[in-house]
Each structure stands twice: as structure tokens, then as C-alpha cells.
Amino acid sequence: MATSIKKLPDIEQVLSGNGACGGCPATMGLRIVGKALGSNAIMLLTPSCSVASMGMTPRLGYNWPCINITFASAGSSASGITHALEVMQEKGRLHGELPTVFAWVGDGGTYDIGFQALSGAAERNDNIIFFCYNNEAYSNTGVQRSGATPRGSFTTTTPTGKRQPKKNMALLMLEHNIPYVATATVAYPGDLYDKVVKAKNIPGMKYIEIQAPCYLGWQFDMPETVQMSRMAVRSGAWLLWEAENGKISFNNPSSLIISGKKDAAPVDEYLMKQGRFNRLLKGPDAESRIAEIQGDIDREIAFIRERAKITI
Amino acid sequence: MKTAQVIMDTGAHAAALAVKSARVDVVPGYPITPQTSIMEALAAMVENGELHARFIPVEGEHSSMAAAVAASAAGARVFTATSANGLLYMHEVLHMASGGRLPVVMCNVNRGIFAPWTLWADHQDSMAQRDTGWIQYHCSSNQEVFNTILQAFRVAEQINIPVMVNFDGFAISHCLMPLTLPSQEDIDRFLPPYEPEWRLDPAHPSSFSNVTNAPEYAPFRQMLSDDIMASIPLVKQAAQEYKDITGMWDGDTIDTYRLEDAEVVAFAINSMGAELRLSIDILRQQGIKAGLLRPRLYLPFPAEDIITALPQNAQVMVLDRNYNFGHPGGILASELKSVLFGRRNDITVKNRVMGIGGIDLTRQFMAAEIRAMMDE
Ligand SMILES: Cc1ncc(C[n+]2csc(CCOP(=O)(O)OP(=O)(O)O)c2C)c(N)n1
Ligand code: SF4
Ligand SMILES: [Mg+2]
Numbered sequence A: 001m002a003t004s005i006k007k008l009p010d011i012e013q014v015l016s017g018n019g020a021c022g023g024c025p026a027t028m029g030l031r032i033v034g035k036a037l038g039s040n041a042i043m044l045l046t047p048s049c050s051v052a053s054m055g056m057t058p059r060l061g062y063n064w065p066c067i068n069i070t071f072a073s074a075g076s077s078a079s080g081i082t083h084a085l086e087v088m089q090e091k092g093r094l095h096g097e098l099p100t101v102f103a104w105v106g107d108g109g110t111y112d113i114g115f116q117a118l119s120g121a122a123e124r125n126d127n128i129i130f131f132c133y134n135n136e137a138y139s140n141t142g143v144q145r146s147g148a149t150p151r152g153s154f155t156t157t158t159p160t161g162k163r164q165p166k167k168n169m170a171l172l173m174l175e176h177n178i179p180y181v182a183t184a185t186v187a188y189p190g191d192l193y194d195k196v197v198k199a200k201n202i203p204g205m206k207y208i209e210i211q212a213p214c215y216l217g218w219q220f221d222m223p224e225t226v227q228m229s230r231m232a233v234r235s236g237a238w239l240l241w242e243a244e245n246g247k248i249s250f251n252n253p254s255s256l257i258i259s260g261k262k263d264a265a266p267v268d269e270y271l272m273k274q275g276r277f278n279r280l281l282k283g284p285d286a287e288s289r290i291a292e293i294q295g296d297i298d299r300e301i302a303f304i305r306e307r308a309k310i311t312i
Numbered sequence B: 001m002k003t004a005q006v007i008m009d010t011g012a013h014a015a016a017l018a019v020k021s022a023r024v025d026v027v028p029g030y031p032i033t034p035q036t037s038i039m040e041a042l043a044a045m046v047e048n049g050e051l052h053a054r055f056i057p058v059e060g061e062h063s064s065m066a067a068a069v070a071a072s073a074a075g076a077r078v079f080t081a082t083s084a085n086g087l088l089y090m091h092e093v094l095h096m097a098s099g100g101r102l103p104v105v106m107c108n109v110n111r112g113i114f115a116p117w118t119l120w121a122d123h124q125d126s127m128a129q130r131d132t133g134w135i136q137y138h139c140s141s142n143q144e145v146f147n148t149i150l151q152a153f154r155v156a157e158q159i160n161i162p163v164m165v166n167f168d169g170f171a172i173s174h175c176l177m178p179l180t181l182p183s184q185e186d187i188d189r190f191l192p193p194y195e196p197e198w199r200l201d202p203a204h205p206s207s208f209s210n211v212t213n214a215p216e217y218a219p220f221r222q223m224l225s226d227d228i229m230a231s232i233p234l235v236k237q238a239a240q241e242y243k244d245i246t247g248m249w250d251g252d253t254i255d256t257y258r259l260e261d262a263e264v265v266a267f268a269i270n271s272m273g274a275e276l277r278l279s280i281d282i283l284r285q286q287g288i289k290a291g292l293l294r295p296r297l298y299l300p301f302p303a304e305d306i307i308t309a310l311p312q313n314a315q316v317m318v319l320d321r322n323y324n325f326g327h328p329g330g331i332l333a334s335e336l337k338s339v340l341f342g343r344r345n346d347i348t349v350k351n352r353v354m355g356i357g358g359i360d361l362t363r364q365f366m367a368a369e370i371r372a373m374m375d376e
Helices: A025-037 A050-055 A074-090 A108-112 A115-121 A169-174 A189-200 A222-234 A256-258 A267-271 A275-282 A286-307 B011-021 B038-049 B061-073 B085-087 B089-098 B143-160 B184-190 B214-246 B272-285 B304-308 B331-340 B364-376
Strands: A041-045 A065-067 A100-106 A128-136 A180-185 A204-209 A240-244 A247-250 B005-009 B028-029 B053-055 B079-082 B105-111 B133-140 B163-168 B175-179 B254-257 B264-267 B290-294 B297-298 B315-320 B350-355
Touching: A025 A050, A025 A100, A025 A128, A025 A189, A025 A204, A025 A222, A041 A074, A041 B038, A074 A115, A074 A128, A074 B053, A074 B061, A074 B085, A100 A108, A108 A128, A115 A128, A115 A204, A115 B061, A128 A189, A169 A180, A169 A204, A169 A286, A169 B264, A180 A189, A180 A222, A180 B133, A189 A204, A189 A240, A189 B028, A222 A267, A240 B005, A247 A256, A256 A286, A267 A286, A267 B028, A275 A286, B011 B038, B011 B105, B011 B143, B011 B163, B011 B175, B028 B038, B028 B061, B028 B079, B028 B254, B038 B079, B061 B079, B061 B089, B079 B085, B079 B143, B085 B315, B089 B214, B105 B143, B133 B143, B133 B214, B143 B163, B143 B175, B143 B184, B143 B214, B163 B254, B184 B214, B254 B304, B264 B272, B264 B350, B264 B364, B272 B290, B272 B364, B290 B304, B304 B331, B315 B331, B315 B364, B331 B350
Parallel strands: A041 A065, A041 A100, A100 A128, A128 A204, A180 A204, B028 B053, B079 B105, B105 B163, B133 B163, B264 B290, B264 B315, B315 B350
Antiparallel strands: A180 A240, A240 A247, B005 B175, B133 B297, B254 B290
16 A cells, blocks of 8 residues: 555655746656655756746755756766765765765656666666656647657647657666666655655665646646546556566556456546647547557557566 | 886876876766777776776766766766767767866867768867867876876866866877876875865755856856966966976976077977977977977967967967868967967967878978978
């Protein structure tokens, strides 16, 4: 059982009064992450909504030392910090428990421009937590497509709906043979919290991806962020799982879908809630394009179900 | 001065030895000819415990500089090295190092840039980074590489500006020359441990390099520009104190040879500066009053020292190992003319581009070029 939301610690690392939109999933996710990490941490950010939200120099909406770095380099910059801290401690220049080094990066900075540096850091198994908050587009620059944008979705650079499926980044990270990979979403805060606590205590590279429905890009009503995210999980469009040393286990309610105990809700309802699929849903070929999206989801479920059977 | 040791060594390995004696903490690295041997040597030193540091084998140079700046922001002394396309690939992050006021030291082993590929030396790579806000030295010998890296750490950490130590691929990086190694005790006296004024520290949550409005952004940039100029006295002081402690001297912002009474002055940087001394001797034997002025410091450009050092009515022959695209000739000549304008109207400046992509620059060749330029 995941920790109940009522039992999460009171500590707030996301301070009140930042620049995010109301209902921002990135800020919501970061708030839970803050409860799990506590204040002894160093945060890296790449250009994104979470930077736009943090307040302009010299103000700061997050209660950590925060370093803004180049868009492509969250993985390698986090490596630089963690190695620096470790060697300074070995040399007697730092004392006490070392801070957790974590990168807080959008899907653009993870799936696309930051993929190489992330892959390098993972392959080196450097001691960091890399969070991707995945709002499935470049929101900060006005909602352009990313490698995480699902098929069919409208963005300003896919005006008739994206034709390609998204990458499965979490699985790609799993195949880097790192000690911990997890997926989460803001609708299941206890699950996210537990995963971050677990990651914090594992040395080496940890990758946690948080699905983050963004009302602006996805075009739904601002107060419905959490509900959107829950619908994504119930339809199987987002799966909750974690893998310690390559061994996958599924978390509720995704585990019920994977095991066949419960059917995933059809994707239509989830798609219909979002304006970004409007054009597709209203087009003459709507049926076949929805079938394509459903096909993408079914394939991912089938794939990870089989992948989870590999436990050596 | 404690007993120094004299060995035969390559420029690349001399660089690695200097980095080791600077007691660096973090070395991110990625191979590229002709720099690779520096990284290999440092990786081996870390592996066998000779150097207590972390070597981070990153997956490319953008990441190499990204790891370097972040490690520096965490409070570590950081070194990396690169060449040519590796340096170009870092470009965006070079700006973060200078704008972030992070005292990273880097060797750039000069190599011509793609396309087409060449493995051999010229200075287009570092000249293309002229406007990144880094201090740039150019060295003319293996010994000077060693000495300059230590001076670079001192200057960088005094003024919080990153420093690039340039030297030519192969002619310096791969050639054996005698190398005097000062004692570690002397080096420690010259280069104290790095104590950053600020670092990423959870006890003091603050943002670093976050978004600014113009009223904050503009002063940051102005300060950087001012401080780069203000590094000149620190460069001189570092050279002088290094000399006081180790007895070695390569010049400070500039190095000169037979300059006092010269009527014809060769003006060039990097390994050309060593070979040109011999060209000057050849010209002197031919009855030409020749001398050499070699800027060690390319950026900031040591305008005052150059203006003071040039003899009256000299003809200055600028030998550029790079192109100043869009202008005839090379970049050094432009820089020199810009500082002489209105200050030294007695000086004539002539310019030739040579040695591109490693074309051999012998003493005889350069002496002949200078003679030919005299008749232009
Ligand atoms: C090298 C570089 N290219 C492009 C940009 C412009 N840029 C800033 S934020 C951004 C998109 C960020 O997308 P994502 O990482 O998904 O974060 P989000 O805005 O969705 O939170 C882009 C393209 C940049 N800052 N740096
Ligand atoms: S656009 Fe979306 S991700 Fe960005 S701040 Fe607003 S709600 Fe958050
Ligand atoms: Mg995004």
C-alpha cells in the first residue's frame, strides 16, 4: 500500500507564491518530491516551465540551491555536482550527509535535447536522481511537439495531430541497467512519494518519470489536472511501475490492468476530455486514428507485461 | 626554492603533470586528437591513486563542459581539455562558465577545424571562442604549458573567470622537450587550495544563473567585461610570483626577444613564438634589426604592454595562424591595429596568414616571409 496523502510530511520545499499556472502538474509533482527529499538536496533545472515558475533573479520559489544549466546537459551537469561533492567529502572539505543531487527536467530536456547527456550519466551510473516531469510537449515555449507527445495530439508544430507514437523513455532508461527506474503521476501522490524515498536511499543512477497533464497544452479545465492524470492511468495510457535492478513490479491500479484482473478503460473517454485531440476526434478518419492510439497503448501494455517476466 | 626535477616530456603530458600538481578535484573528459593524451594521462593518474580526483568519462564535449561548470559551482577545482571541434561543440557551455563566473581551467590543444577535417594545428578553434568571455593564454613550449596551467588556476580563482590555456597540437602536445618540475611544496605555496566565496549549498538555498530582467542582466555582463580587463594585473602578478618561487619565467602578458632596438618586429602567438626566436637570429645575421613580440595573453588583449614595448617606427609583421573571414588576413592583425590606432601612429602593420592546418613553420621559412613582407 502506498503512503496515504494524509501521512505525507508537512515540510514544503515548494514555497508559496511562485509563477506557475494554477493546477500546474509540474509544481504539484515537485511539491511531493520535496516532501520525500527534504531540504538537504541540490536541484538542477533546464529551461522549462519549472524555471519560468521559480521566480526571477533574485527571487526563488524552491527551497533548495537551484542551478539553471544548459538545456542539453542535465545528466552531465548533475554528474559534475555529485562527483564534486563526493570527492570534496573524501578530501575532508565537506562533512555530514551529502545532499541528494537531483535534476528536475521537462520531457523536452529528457526525451529530446537532453537524451544524450542523460544516457551518458545513466551508463556511468552516477549518483543522481533524474526526474522527468512529462507534460508531453514543450509547454514553456508555447506547446510544440516533443518526443513524448503522443500520436494524434495537436501542438503548434503538429497542427493536424502528431503522426508518430511517443518514445517509451522509462523503458529506454531501464535498458541502461541502472539500479532504479520508476513512473508516477500526480494523481497518486503516495505512490510518487514512496518511489522518491526509495530512490533517495539507492546509490547510483535513479530515473523517475512523472506524468504531468498540463491544462494549457492538453486543453482541459485547469482544476482537472489530477482527474486527467487518473484517467490516463485507468485507460492504460500511463502505466505505474518501478524496477529495482531491472526487475519490474507494477503499482496499483496499473498492476490490475497488466495482470488482466481489470480491463483498462477505453481510451476514447480520456481523449475526449482533452482539446488537443479535438481535430482528430472531429475528422473524417477519427475512428481509424483513435484505433491507432488504442493500438499504441495496447502494444505498450503487451510489451511491458512480457518484459516484466525477465527477472534475471 | 626547493629542488626541482628535470625530465623529458611531451606538452600533453606536461599539462597532465601540472593539473596533478594543482591538486584538482574533478576532471571531465572526452577524447579528441591531439588533446587525447592529456585525458588519458589524467585518467590513469586518478585510477592509480596518484591524483585524488574524479575523472568523469562523459559522452561528448558539450557534456564535458557542462559537468565542469556544475562541479565548479559545487565548489570543486576543475580541469578539462579539448581541441578543435570539441571546443566548438562546447560553445554554449563556455558562455555558462564565464557568465556564471566559474573558474574552470581548460587546455585547448589547437587544431584546425572541420570542414574539411584536419588533425593539425592552427588557431581557428580558439579564435572562434574569442567572444565567450574566457581569458586565453597561448604557450610556446612544454615548460610554458606546465607553468601557465598553474598560473591559470590562480588567476581564474582570484577573479572568478574561466581560463583557456592554448598550445599547438603536435608541435607542442606531442614533442619531447626538457621539463623542469618544481617541488610540490613550491607549487602549493604558489597555488593555495581553492576556497570558493560561494557554492551550491543546501544550508543556503539560492538560485544560480536563473532568469533575470534587464536591470540585473546588464550589470552582470558589464561586470564580466570589466573583470576580464581587470585580470591583466593578476596575470602579471601570477607570472612574477611564479618566478619568485620557481625561478621560471615565460613572460607575463607578453614575451619579447631582441625587441629593444628592433626595426622589424615579428608578432605571433603559440609555438610560432619559439621558432621565431631562431628566425630573428637569422635575420639579425643578415643585418636586419629584427625582434619578437609574442603575446602570451591573447584575451584580454594586452594593449598597454604592447604599446609600451614596441620600438619607435617599427614595422610589425603579424604572422597569423587563422583567418579573419570577411577581412583580408588574420585576426591578430586586426586586434593589433585596433589597439595601435590613434596611440602609435609611428607603427606600420603588415600581415600574412600561414601555418594553416599544420603547414610547417620553419625558422628559415618565417625569416624569408618577414624579409618579403619588408618589401611590400
Ligand atoms: C539550446 C536551447 N534550445 C532551445 C531553447 C528554448 N527552449 C526553452 S524551454 C524549451 C522547451 C522546454 O520543454 P520541456 O523540457 O518539455 O519543459 P516544459 O516547458 O514543457 O516544462 C525550449 C525549446 C533553449 N533554452 N536552449
Ligand atoms: S503551461 Fe502547464 S506545465 Fe507550464 S506552468 Fe502552466 S500548467 Fe504548468
Ligand atoms: Mg514538457
